[in-house]
Amino acid sequence: MTAVEDRTGAPSPEIGKARKRKEDARLITGRTTWTDNMVLPGMLHLAVVRSPVAHARITNVDVTAAREAPGVVAVYTGADLAEEQGSLPCAWPVTPEMVNPGHPSIAVDRVNHVGEAVAVIVARSKTAAQDAVELVDVDYDSLPVVLDMEEAVKDGADLVHDHLESNTSYHFVFDAGEMGTGSDTDQAFADADVVVSRRLIQQRLIPAFMEPRSVVVQPQGENYTMWSATQIPHILRVMAAMVTGIPEHKLRVVAPDVGGGFGGKLQVNPEEILCLLIARRLGKPVKWTETRSESLMTAHHGRDQIQYVDIAADREGNVKGLRVRLLADMGAYLRLITPGVPALGAFMYPGIYKFPAYRFECDGVFTNKVPTDAYRGAGRPEATFAIERIMDELAVELGMDPMELRRKNWINADEFPFTTVAGLAYDSGDYETATQQALELLGYDELRAEQQRRRESGDRVQLGIGISTFTEMCGLAPSRVLGSLSFGAGGWEHAAIRMLPTGKVEVVTGSTPHGQGHETAWSQLVADSLGVPFEDVEVLHGDTAISSRGLDTYGSRSLVVGGSAVVKAADKVIAKARKIAAHLLEASEDDLEFSGGRFSVRGTPGAGLGIQEIALAIFAAHDYPEGVEPSIDAEATFDPENFSFPHGTHLCAMEVDTETGFVKIRKYACVDDVGTIVNPLIVEGQVHGGLAQGIAQALYEEAVYDADGNLTTGTFVDYLVPSAADLPHFDTGNTVHTAPGNPIGAKGVGEAGCIASTPAVVNAALDAVRHLGVTDIRMPLTPERVWRAIHAGGDGGDRATAGSNAYGGAQTETTTGVSTEASSLGGDR
């Protein structure tokens, strides 16, 4: 029985039904309006002149030729817009001392990464604008390029922002001993029998959403409408109003159907602000749509951290302490939540284990690269990778089975709710049951036997099994908690439900789907809550003129927070309809039962009224009770008390060809617990999508810069986003432990697969070749790296750049020369 059934007492025919998504027909047949499809009378087109150098003073920008080019209406430089452009916002000052250098939408006198805007062309056609880009002549006076974080934090290092004292933006610390959630970490390490230390690399990734970023701004007198392929129309409206000074009530932001975001569209983009400024100046509609190369080069990137991880344990395998030190690459500027990403991860490093002591430190470091920011999981994949990798390393050190080590240390089912050493109260779950099911799905015992046979026979193809038993914090979330973490916004969500005269239902949500299928899932929630047919529900979203309040979609928060607001609004609708029904049925409200969309009088089976009939009656409003307004609608805002904590066990069986370094996922099995499942088809799809991205980090994707700060993976030829054909079949399953913190009982699923899968894949590869002396392989596990790790030791080294992709080509240059030696920053081995 689900929490929703508990709540209404009514049968729940929709919750749990694998409905096909109602939005898909228009999306997959192209019968929708993407932002770039918008055509407005007199609309002008923007193209951006971008810096080809990573760090330089701008000494001159000559736009004369561009201004005279055919079709060009105007050309603006940073100097032209300096007075009005303000600074792009950073909404997460993780420490009071955090240094934020500010971020102009268009560079004025210096550039700090390749791709930064230095001029913008406005023309009557897109091609005219793009052609004129070539005619802008910019003189740069080069400055030293800072790329390597370990170098950047040293005394005397070259500076990204030379008016600052160092390249460190902030130093964030969570010390469980000081916070009172754990014991003294240094003491725990001093007392431990065994300490294992690793330096792990979270490579830089690029959110490769299908629809490129695109924005159209239409000025109408003092009013502006902005259409943008964004995940955050509500937040964008607030931020854009603050940056440009356009009054918030004069600015409408619309996110039409949006083709994916993965965190990459959780941003206030320079081009969104430029479109507003230029539309205001010219009084004409303007449009900007990026090319794919612009997207890869300038949309914010994800991950890019160096993790120094130490784990302490006794000889029996009881974990005693965890120490994490991070260098987190901010890139050249702090974007919307750049500094918060690693800080959010801080709370997840202990994973599902009962550590008595924990200390986390992070330096946010400026480099001359594109800023990093949210990317599916944002902080939690990095944390999960670190803990699941180091648990395996500890198991090797202790000579223990890695699953036995996990079992020995994880939180048991009867210990929930459990407050971890990081201070989070995990809500519900059962790691053992999920693990058992996953082991069966994988066929663990047979694969272990095969692994043994291959090892003994010295087979060229070795087999490994990787484990990731994970949890994550999602459903972002309680406004007070986010406030205590210095996040600039709250975590509530808003919904409104209107019963229309014909009995149809309009649902307005502050959630902003960009591929997650909210129209379908929210219809299921409302159909069950109000007892109306699924087809009678319409879900409206993504337009601040229609859904005026909302905090949008990210952090796997929409069902848990936004869906709960919908359920809460439905409760209010039922309460109001009950008053009207009691009046019309001449019965007391207390004598009415509501089930299956119908109010009936207890003890009088024939007497009843459907909620959809009541909607028509109240529209006519000929007969309704005193003190009741003649409408059936309601609004609700839901702000949960806690995050939700999905968990699961992910297992990967991996074949490694020891002669070529090629790896192949033989089998992938996972069992996830996301509480009440509203739509199993959507949940499975979300898990599949997340797995694709998590596996892609492990095996394929990496943003690489050369020594001058040029992105050498600026096309999909070099930045390897896997297709379905590159991925294995996934054997998925679920356990259900409802979340006590929301009326649906749900936990988020949007990021789970991405968070869990990366360490499972890397652990599998290592498990296959560990007997050959390999202790680490750097992601992505290209054949070259795997081969090098097997035959030359280390972690396979930096990725080749020029003239190469991950699957071969000449290695003519390496990235930033980061040492591949094990760290000396952690405890002793």
Ligand code: MCN
């Ligand atoms: N769901 C469900 N039962 C559950 C949990 C979720 O039926 N117990 C359904 C929900 O109703 C919703 C979907 O699964 O339709 C995802 O719900 P949720 O976990 O609440 O996540 P959000 O809707 O908040 O989506 C955000 C999440 C994130 S953070 C990223 S990144 C991501 C993701 O979703 N980006 C995506 N999935 C994506 N999917 C697509 N197609 N495109 C993206 O850009």
